[in-house]
Amino acid sequence: MMRSIMAFLKRIVFPVLLPLVFWLGVWQFCAYQVDLWVDGRGNQLLLPYPLTVLETFVSLSLSPSFWHTIILSLLRILMGILLGCLLGGLCAIFTTTSTICHCLMSPVIRIMRATPVASFILLLLLWFYRNTVPTVVVALMVLPILWETMAQGITAVDPQLLELTRAYHFTPIQTIKILYLPSLRPYLFSGLANGVGLGWKSGVAAEVLCLPKLGIGTEIYLTKQNLNIPALFAWTIMVVALSFVMEQLLTLWVSKKGGSV
Secondary structure, eight states: HHHHHHHHHEEEEIIIIIIHHHHHHHHHHHHHHHHHHHHTGGGTTTTOOOHHHHHHHHHHTTTTHHHHHHHHHHHHHHHHHHHHHHHHHHHHHHHHHHHHHHHHHHHHHHHHHHHHHHHHHHHHHHHOOTTTTHHHHHHHHHHHHHHHHHOOOOOOOHHHHHHHHHTTTTOOHHHIIIHHHHHHHHHHHHHHHHHHHHHHHHHHHHHHHHOOOSSSHHHHOOOOOOOOHHHHHHHHHHHHHHHHHHHHHHHHHHHHHHHHH
């Protein structure tokens, strides 16, 4: 009985509930202090109470357009992550197998990392339809991360094992399946873990600037325009929650894959 209680405390209470209760308490205290400072006038324009944000979130969630907006943003960002992973993997293969490709393409990583996300978004608005821009932006943000991590994984393959596959006349498919995939798996998971968080941030930022017809970023922009700060908090919390869920699903997938290796 005591072991099950301790396990519950370690898995749920300490890592999840305790920080949540603590920071909600800090938020409530700060909102109360702001309320005292403005003497109850316009507190929602500065720092609304957690309960006010919760009520706003519940009200928003009752609308079908709320979930439609979330699904469309999810699809855009997921498509961008998948596209960035595919292009990053291809670039990693080219740059690790060809010196010329490495010399020509390696500066692209530095350029992509040095260029602000806002610059990418504004440039892409000139070339793409506004509903497509978030997907392209996410792909461009994820691409260099996967490119670099996958290239590290390819170069980390033991040369002696590679020579062994040649000695036993392994086919290219057998070499990839037996040698490269197990070596690349931790690098791929590491790149995905970093890419998912960055993809969410850049995708929502792109929606805020390009304003697609339906999107979380569009709703965040409208709440700011209408000075609906509780709704702004509610949408922001939704973005954080979705990012957290995606990262947890990815971690669960990684643990299962790691156990099956």
